[in-house]
Structure formats: C-alpha cells, structure tokens
Amino acid sequence: MFPETPLPSAGKNPTRPNGFLYLIILALFITGLYFVFSNRAELIPAEEVSLSKIQEEYKQNQLKSLQIRENKIIAETTDGKIQNTYRLPTDGIKDLGFDDLTKDIPVTVEDTEGSRFWMEILSSLIPFLLIAAFLLYMLKQAQKGTANAFSFGKSRARLFDKNKAKNRITFKDVAGAEEEKEELSEIVDFLKHPKKYLNMGAKIPKGVLLMGPPGTGKTLLARAVAGEANVPFLNISGSEFVEMFVGVGASRVRDLFMKAKRNAPAIIFIDEIDAVGSHRGAGLGGGHDEREQTLNQILAEMDGFEQGTNVIVIAATNRPDVLDPALLRPGRFDRRVVIELPDIRDRLAVLKVHSRNKPLDKEINLEKIAKQTPGFSGADLENLMNEAAILATKHGHTKIKMKDAEDSVEKVMMGPEKKSRILTEEEKKITAYHEAGHAVVGHLLPHCDPVHKISLIGRGMTLGATWFLPKQDLYLQSRSKFKDELASLLGGREAEQLVFNEITTGATNDLKRATQIARRMVAEYGMSNKIGPVFYADQNASIFLGKDLIQRREHSEKMAALIDMEVKRIVEEASKKAREILTQNRTVLDKIVVKLLEKEILLEVEFVGLFGGKLKAKG
Numbered sequence: 001m002f003p004e005t006p007l008p009s010a011g012k013n014p015t016r017p018n019g020f021l022y023l024i025i026l027a028l029f030i031t032g033l034y035f036v037f038s039n040r041a042e043l044i045p046a047e048e049v050s051l052s053k054i055q056e057e058y059k060q061n062q063l064k065s066l067q068i069r070e071n072k073i074i075a076e077t078t079d080g081k082i083q084n085t086y087r088l089p090t091d092g093i094k095d096l097g098f099d100d101l102t103k104d105i106p107v108t109v110e111d112t113e114g115s116r117f118w119m120e121i122l123s124s125l126i127p128f129l130l131i132a133a134f135l136l137y138m139l140k141q142a143q144k145g146t147a148n149a150f151s152f153g154k155s156r157a158r159l160f161d162k163n164k165a166k167n168r169i170t171f172k173d174v175a176g177a178e179e180e181k182e183e184l185s186e187i188v189d190f191l192k193h194p195k196k197y198l199n200m201g202a203k204i205p206k207g208v209l210l211m212g213p214p215g216t217g218k219t220l221l222a223r224a225v226a227g228e229a230n231v232p233f234l235n236i237s238g239s240e241f242v243e244m245f246v247g248v249g250a251s252r253v254r255d256l257f258m259k260a261k262r263n264a265p266a267i268i269f270i271d272e273i274d275a276v277g278s279h280r281g282a283g284l285g286g287g288h289d290e291r292e293q294t295l296n297q298i299l300a301e302m303d304g305f306e307q308g309t310n311v312i313v314i315a316a317t318n319r320p321d322v323l324d325p326a327l328l329r330p331g332r333f334d335r336r337v338v339i340e341l342p343d344i345r346d347r348l349a350v351l352k353v354h355s356r357n358k359p360l361d362k363e364i365n366l367e368k369i370a371k372q373t374p375g376f377s378g379a380d381l382e383n384l385m386n387e388a389a390i391l392a393t394k395h396g397h398t399k400i401k402m403k404d405a406e407d408s409v410e411k412v413m414m415g416p417e418k419k420s421r422i423l424t425e426e427e428k429k430i431t432a433y434h435e436a437g438h439a440v441v442g443h444l445l446p447h448c449d450p451v452h453k454i455s456l457i458g459r460g461m462t463l464g465a466t467w468f469l470p471k472q473d474l475y476l477q478s479r480s481k482f483k484d485e486l487a488s489l490l491g492g493r494e495a496e497q498l499v500f501n502e503i504t505t506g507a508t509n510d511l512k513r514a515t516q517i518a519r520r521m522v523a524e525y526g527m528s529n530k531i532g533p534v535f536y537a538d539q540n541a542s543i544f545l546g547k548d549l550i551q552r553r554e555h556s557e558k559m560a561a562l563i564d565m566e567v568k569r570i571v572e573e574a575s576k577k578a579r580e581i582l583t584q585n586r587t588v589l590d591k592i593v594v595k596l597l598e599k600e601i602l603l604e605v606e607f608v609g610l611f612g613g614k615l616k617a618k619g
Helices: 019-037 051-059 113-153 178-192 194-199 218-229 248-262 289-303 344-354 366-372 378-394 402-414 425-444 479-500 505-523 557-584 586-599 604-609
Strands: 063-069 072-077 082-086 107-109 158-160 207-211 233-237 266-271 311-317 335-338 451-455 465-468 601-603
Touching (some): 178 194, 218 233, 218 266, 218 311, 233 248, 425 465, 425 505, 479 557
Parallel strands (some): 063 107, 207 311, 207 335
Antiparallel strands (some): 072 082
16 A cells, blocks of 8 residues: 655644753753852751850861851851851951951851842843743744644645655556456546547546445555556545534635645545535435535535546445435546445455465465355455464464364354353254254255355354355345245244244344345345235435435335235245255254264265255255
C-alpha cells in the first residue's frame, strides 16, 4: 500500500520545543540572578544571638571574623559557627565594646548600596517578567487554537503522493476480480491519455461507484487505479465530512476538490459514501440539514468540473439502495462497478497472495481450502491465513499445516473452540444424534452437498457442527435443492425426536434458517404452486434510510395468511421427509453416533465408509 503522506497540522511540530519549557528556563535564570546579587553570607545557615553574647565571645578570643552589613553583625567563631545579631545604625565599632577589634580579628564593613540597587530592580522586575512570560505563552496557545478553529473547514483527506509512495499498488497486486479490473483499466487510460478521448469527442467519466459487500476489495481497487495511472490519490471517508458545526461539511468538500485540482491529474476516493449520500429528506425528522448540505456541495462540485481537469471521483458503498438518485445520475457517477464475493477461482488466487510470505507445509492444499470457504470475502480469506499462521505458531509448528488452515476456517466461521464447556453424557449423546441426523439426511438426498466433516467440539454458540462441502460455486438454486437442504436442516431435530422422543433448543437456528428459506421460496422465488409466480416479499427498508416513513406491505392480509400457510406446509413436508429417511436408516445412524462419541470428529472418508455404499434415500 501507499505510505500516507501526512498533511501539515496546525499547532503540531515535533522538532519545536514546548512553550512550557521556556517558562522553566526563564524561572531558573531569574533564580540564578537572585543568588548572584544577593549576599552569600546571608545564604549560610546562621544562629541568631544577642549582641552581649558576641561581645563576651570577643573578650574570650572566640571570634574568628566579623562582618558588619548595615545594622546587621555577622560573626564567625573559631569553631566555625555563624552567628547573627543587630546594632543601632549610629553605633560604631568602639560603641559596641570592640576596642581593639581590628587588631585581633579581620573586620569587614560591606557596602550594600550596589547590591541593594540591583536587588530592588530584580524585586520589581520579577513579577512583571513572570506575568509577561505567562501572557506570551497563553497568546501562543490562543493562536494555535485559532488556527485549529479555522481548520475545521479544511478537508481531512489523506494524500498519497505518487512521488513519495514506496510500495505502489497496481492491478497485479489485486487477486481475482478480473472483470472489475478490466472495467477500471479504462479509467486508468483516461487519466494517462486524456487527449485521444477528447479528440474523439468522448467525455472523461467524472465518477465511478464501486458497489459490493464489505471486505471485497473496493478500497484496494481504488488505490490500484491510482497506482496504475501513477497519480496522486486523496482518500477520505464519508463520515469525515460532517461535524457538529453547521457548514463544515460543505467547506470540506470544496477544499477537497480544490486540492484535487491543484494536484491534477488525481483521484478522489470517498469510502462509505452512503454516510453522506443517502436519500435527502428521508426519516422521521425530515432529513439532516448538515448532511444534505454536504451532499448538495458534492453534487455541485461534480457538476462544476471543467472538461479536461483530469480529476476522477471514485466512491465505495455496500448500501447502494439508500443513495440519493441525484448522486447516481449520468454526469456524476457515470460508471457503476459491482464487486461480488470471490468465486472458487478468485478465492484460490486470494489465498495464494496472502500466503506469499508464510511458510506452507507441502501437504497444504489451497484449492481444497478455497472449496471450503464459499461466501468468504477477500478480507475473510486474509484473516483466515493470518489465523492459520497464529495457530501454527501456537502449536509449535515451523510451517503452516493443513490442519492449521482447516481449524482456522472453522474459527473464522464459528469462533474459537469452547474447551471449557463441559457437557453431560446425555447432552453429548443428544448433540451426537443431532449432528448425525443432519449428515445422514444430507448424504442420502441427491441435491445436498457432500458431507465434509462432523464435529462434537463446540465453537461459539454451537455444541457441534456438520460441514457440507459444495462441489462448485452455484449461481442458480433449484426448487429441488432447496427442498433437500430443508430436509437436511431439520434432520437434527427429527433425529432427537426419533431416538429420545423429545426435542431440545439445539434446533433453534435450524428452524430459523429453514423458515427463512421456505418464505423466500414462496414470497420471492415463486416456487409455490398455490401462491404462483408472484413477488410478495415485504419492503423491509429502514425508515431512517429509506424513502418511506412507515413499513408497508403490498398485499392483503388474506394473502399474507396464505403465504404463512404455504411456508408452514413446506417446512412440515421437509420434516416428514427427514423423519422417513432417519427411520429407514436407524442402524447406520446409531453406528455414526457410536463412532462420533468415540472420536468426536468424523471426516468424509470415515463417514461414507459407515454406509457401505448400499443405502439410498427413498421418496
């Protein structure tokens, strides 16, 4: 990826000393001046005594020196003690009783006029200097705050400069998505050679909208376009436009487009544009004025592009249904590129990219892992390989083994193992029959995917799991496949009923998924003969993001009741089919449970071997 080129930020300079440090240095300097001009003798700890005591010590030859400073007498005794006393200003040395003092010990009479003058000046200046330094510091802080206040309207976009990018991303670094890269390569050619299109009378697209689920590589593709064209790339999120202050969003939009024009040819990438580009006037409150002003400014800027500016806006969203129609019309976002979840070929390519710098064991089969991960996005696959590396390190392996990769698939899908969850023998047996019921029904029905693995090791919210490995990615689902999958989903519940004559809460998620599939068959896919080929799905768009203030249903209560009855009929038929299969194959069901309780995990080869290749589903 491109390294981010930081934009200058007001009030932040790492090489500049802190203003508070200046105050400390100034205080130390003033303190030093005070010590220089003050009397050093006064700084020595001294004992305050009476004048008569010093006179007595003088008579007993116990004084070493004497210092007279104005009305203060400082005496040093022969044993090194310092003593202070005071005299009247009019008293002389002889008046104090020291007749021949100057002959016996050194006497110093200090002239205090000079030091008094400087001490008075310092005493007067120190408060003013401190106040002035404090005011200067506060003024600088206020200036920084003012700069930050004015920077609210500046764009927060991060600029990736082509000249400073060390690791530039190109289409070669993006695994899979061949059709999407081919579509975006035209944008690269527009930026590199705009004149040939202008000479032909063609208009350069102003905007490209990347649509797709989270983690499919929309941001990566946008950076790859900038890397291929070798142009500056300004990256910003839709949520970064709007602040608590009115007008900030529109100001940031203007500043963003000005920066792009100054750096043209350039690419502006707005991630999660639905945060600022959703329907205007939607919701219970009639809309959000600040967000709508920001959106209006984006529309105005895209309309105001002069021909030949070579600035292209790329936006990404996983909610294209909530975007304002004015944003999607031709002349603004001319191109729409749909980025879907990767198929098995693209998943294999993504896995190879994310395993480049990881030591892989010879036994690891990336193609098999790609088959095990239908519905995984590019980000999921990256996380999978990272988790595999972590598990390999945790287990003390020098290379990533196949088991590490398969365990990471389960961890990403369902969560880590719950080793601390201890089941009773009865709960463990119920769970084993439940999972075996899924597997037996799914294996014996022709339209279900092959059983890959059965496990009694709890992960996340589950007590066990059964994995079905599809042979290939399917883009069309038949009614027969839906019916067989419904029977397999309900096989766990029917196994509990058959063996224990009781049902538990373990089938809650199975019932939820089965009901959802049955309702879609009836209301969306037209797979019910009684309802017919009509679309009856409810409009479940959010009232805050959609166009309507209330949710509405476009069919009668009588039709809604009929749909519910059809959904119930389909689910009950699937349950009946699963019950019949398990009843006919009770012996092999018991064998699988015994083996599963013994080993906790059954792989495909062991599971199929228990059937003997003779049993088939009837009905």
